Amino acid sequence: ANSPPPRCGRWGGASPGPGVPLNPPAVGVGCPGHVRLTHSVPAPHPESRSRCVAGRAGVSCLLRAPGRLAPRPPVLPCGPLAGRAAALLGGVAVLGAGAALARGAACCQEAASPGPAPAAPALEPDFDWAEFWTFLRPQLLALSAAIVFALGVALLNIRIPMLLGELVNVVARCSQQHLGNYLHQVRRPALRLLLLYSLQGLLTFSYIVLLARVGEQVAGSMRKTLFASLLRQDVAFFDANRTGQLVNRLTTDIQEFKSSFKLVISQGLRSVTQTVGCFASLYLLSPKLTGLLLVVMPSLVGAGALIGSILRSLSRQAQEQVAKATGVADEALGNVRTVRAFAMEDTEVALYCHEVDRSSQLNEKLGVGIAAFQGLSNMVLNCIVLGTIFVGGSLMAGEELSPGDLMSFMVASQTVQSPTPSLSLQVVRGLSAGARVFEFMTLEPTVSLSGGDQIPSHSLLGHICFQDVCFSYPTRPGCPVLRNFSLTLPPCKTVAIVGESGGGKSTVAALLERFYEPTQGAITLDGCELCTLDPSWLRGQVIGFISQEPALFGTTILENIRFGKPDASDAEVYAAAQLANADSFIRSFPQGYGTIVGERGVMLSGGQKQRVAIARALLKNPSVLILDEATSALDTESEQAVQEALERAMAGRTVLVIAHRLSTIQCADLIVVLARGCVAEAGTHAELLRRGGLYAELVRRQATEQP
Numbered sequence: 214a215n216s217p218p219p220r221c222g223r224w225g226g227a228s229p230g231p232g233v234p235l236n237p238p239a240v241g242v243g244c245p246g247h248v249r250l251t252h253s254v255p256a257p258h259p260e261s262r263s264r265c266v267a268g269r270a271g272v273s274c275l276l277r278a279p280g281r282l283a284p285r286p287p288v289l290p291c292g293p294l295a296g297r298a299a300a301l302l303g304g305v306a307v308l309g310a311g312a313a314l315a316r317g318a319a320c321c322q323e324a325a326s327p328g329p330a331p332a333a334p335a336l337e338p339d340f341d342w343a344e345f346w347t348f349l350r351p352q353l354l355a356l357s358a359a360i361v362f363a364l365g366v367a368l369l370n371i372r373i374p375m376l377l378g379e380l381v382n383v384v385a386r387c388s389q390q391h392l393g394n395y396l397h398q399v400r401r402p403a404l405r406l407l408l409l410y411s412l413q414g415l416l417t418f419s420y421i422v423l424l425a426r427v428g429e430q431v432a433g434s435m436r437k438t439l440f441a442s443l444l445r446q447d448v449a450f451f452d453a454n455r456t457g458q459l460v461n462r463l464t465t466d467i468q469e470f471k472s473s474f475k476l477v478i479s480q481g482l483r484s485v486t487q488t489v490g491c492f493a494s495l496y497l498l499s500p501k502l503t504g505l506l507l508v509v510m511p512s513l514v515g516a517g518a519l520i521g522s523i524l525r526s527l528s529r530q531a532q533e534q535v536a537k538a539t540g541v542a543d544e545a546l547g548n549v550r551t552v553r554a555f556a557m558e559d560t561e562v563a564l565y566c567h568e569v570d571r572s573s574q575l576n577e578k579l580g581v582g583i584a585a586f587q588g589l590s591n592m593v594l595n596c597i598v599l600g601t602i603f604v605g606g607s608l609m610a611g612e613e614l615s616p617g618d619l620m621s622f623m624v625a626s627q628t629v630q631s632p633t634p635s636l637s638l639q640v641v642r643g644l645s646a647g648a649r650v651f652e653f654m655t656l657e658p659t660v661s662l663s664g665g666d667q668i669p670s671h672s673l674l675g676h677i678c679f680q681d682v683c684f685s686y687p688t689r690p691g692c693p694v695l696r697n698f699s700l701t702l703p704p705c706k707t708v709a710i711v712g713e714s715g716g717g718k719s720t721v722a723a724l725l726e727r728f729y730e731p732t733q734g735a736i737t738l739d740g741c742e743l744c745t746l747d748p749s750w751l752r753g754q755v756i757g758f759i760s761q762e763p764a765l766f767g768t769t770i771l772e773n774i775r776f777g778k779p780d781a782s783d784a785e786v787y788a789a790a791q792l793a794n795a796d797s798f799i800r801s802f803p804q805g806y807g808t809i810v811g812e813r814g815v816m817l818s819g820g821q822k823q824r825v826a827i828a829r830a831l832l833k834n835p836s837v838l839i840l841d842e843a844t845s846a847l848d849t850e851s852e853q854a855v856q857e858a859l860e861r862a863m864a865g866r867t868v869l870v871i872a873h874r875l876s877t878i879q880c881a882d883l884i885v886v887l888a889r890g891c892v893a894e895a896g897t898h899a900e901l902l903r904r905g906g907l908y909a910e911l912v913r914r915q916a917t918e919q920p
């Protein structure tokens with residue numbers, strides 16, 4: 214009855230409406246002087262209040278701490294089939310045949326087992342064999358040895374049924390002819406069998422160890438390369454892909470690929486060798502019985518392939534549904550404070566139950582399919598065993614076949630049939646998982662992380678110009694956010710951008726950080742176009758960015774501050790913290806700078822987090838500082854501490870302030886009102902008030918909204 218609300222668009226931002234560009238001239242200020250920001254009007258803008266709740270949930274943060282999901286335990290290849298021969302001696306060939314299919318069924322079941330949310334791309338990417346080869350090549354020696362050992366096991370599996378037949382013949386002869394020296398007669402074939410079993414055990418141990426090593430090395434390198442590749446991608450890439458999907462590629466997909474790879478080498482190679490070898494042995498044992506098998510086998514394999522493809526598709530649907538359910542849980546748990554704040558626990562539980570129920574239905578359907586497949590296969594395989602005994606018995610009666618040959622035939626024919634169903638399913642799953650991993654591994658970002666010119670620190674002024682910049686987000690190419698936007702930020706001056714929500718203020722900061730490239734126009738730093746400058750130098754040494762919702766990592770305060778400059782000494786960290794007004798509160802903690810801040814800094818207050826973030830930004834001593842609504846999420850008391858820190862931090866730097874609370878930017882050298890993607894008004898606070906335009910209207914509105 215309580216059908217849950219659709220999830221799409223829950224966190225979606227409003228798209229900008231069509232705007233009329235005003236095309237104002239480029240604006241700037243020239244008078245030098247120290248700037249102090251005041252905070253005389255503490256009343257928050259209503260938008261700021263709403264951000265205070267949503268922002269804490271991490272919805273609008275620019276930086277996110279990477280999620281960590283524990284990988285599933287590795288799946289070892291299935292064991293050899295040698296035990297089956299002994300079982301057959303006791304006349305339980307039926308169970309042996311069923312066991313092989315049960316493994317196939319188990320693989321299907323595992324396929325549908327819960328895991329982290331997988332990616333759901335519209336089109337399945339192709340598997341990149343060339344890329345795969347680069348990971349495999351360093352492991353070639355170990356892999357070759359593993360293959361040789363696995364082939365050795367396969368050859369022994371062909372040979373063992375023959376020896377079993379010989380042993381049965383000896384046993385039959387002894388019992389028929391009542392030979393007294395039974396032990397003497399069976400000793401030789403039994404010892405040979407024992408030797409082969411031992412060798413088979415040793416080879417099996419060796420190839421599994423080697424394959425585990427190769428699998429881990431390949432998977433490890435793939436994980437490292439994929440992670441490095443993901444971190445290199447453009448910010449737009451992260452707009453388009455959910456974190457859960459990306460983490461899934463790093464964990465589940467690589468795990469799946471590794472399991473399939475190992476299974477293909479261990480079982481696939483063995484089964485091909487065994488099938489060819491066993492058919493040859495079967496033909497030598499009895500051409501007539503082999504002919505019978507050849508008539509039945511193709512139809513069995515065909516039917517198996519058909520049912521297998523239906524099961525695979527069901528398995529994929531079930532896996533996607535499980536991922537959907539996991540996604541709902543992931544989102545709710547990740548935003549638990551927002552869920553709590555809105556008393557949405559029951560709705561979230563209902564939503565999760567809905568997805569889990571659908572997943573259970575699909576998995577039950579899959580279970581029915583697997584059961585039918587297994588039941589039918591068991592019946593057919595047992596009929597083959599029965600047919601073999603029936604036809605073989607009549608051949609034995611005509612003395613065309615010995616009991617030992619019949620035994621060998623039955624064991625060898627089971628070896629041929631066993632590995633097929635689970636393997637084909639696993640190969641398909643492994644290839645699609647591998648294709649998803651390689652898809653992002655080979656993706657090249659449009660802006661590389663490093664490379665380009667650097668301005669020597671002694672001549673760096675921090676003079677920034679936006680010249681007729683037009684911009685649309687790559688995920689919304691038809692919606693222009695900035696239209697012929699022009700602005701100059703003179704060195705060591707503070708320029709504030711104000712305007713309606715969604716007007717493009719944060720976008721200006723994102724372009725300056727080169728998170729995105731302008732669609733048209735240019736941005737220059739001291740006359741050099743940003744696109745010619747080294748992005749890692751620009752972000753690492755020139756620009757300090759402090760956002761409304763600072764993203765901290767779940768480690769110590771010291772390490773969080775040092776994130777701004779990894780080679781900074783402890784003394785430098787303490788100095789930055791003092792400048793950021795953070796040193797005293799950090800030292801008041803029992804562990805001081807060694808205090809763990811919790812996931813995304815959850816164990817610190819908003820104001821404390823912000824001051825740690827300011828210290829982190831100041832540690833690199835940036836020439837340009839961007840403050841993106843840095844105090845709007847704070848209460849008056851915290852704001853005061855942060856504001857003091859910011860004022861100290863701004864001295865002697867070019868500063869771009871994005872503000873909602875107009876009270877905080879009254880002393881800026883230049884205030885720019887952004888409307889519909891371009892500069893609608895520009896001037897000092899006093900000038901703009903005198904003009905009585907948009908800015909004056911904003912000030913008036915904020916004043917009346919004060920409690």
Ligand SMILES: Nc1ncnc2c1ncn2[C@@H]1O[C@H](COP(=O)(O)OP(=O)(O)OP(=O)(O)O)[C@@H](O)[C@H]1O
Pocket residue numbers: 226227228229452686688689694712713714715716717718719720721
């Ligand atoms: N990553 C993104 N992908 C697509 N569109 C975006 C993205 N970020 C912002 N937008 C859109 O761009 C427009 C400008 O957003 P921006 O965040 O720059 O506005 P703003 O003036 O800073 O707003 P606010 O004051 O509410 O923070 C909005 O319509 C928003 O929906």
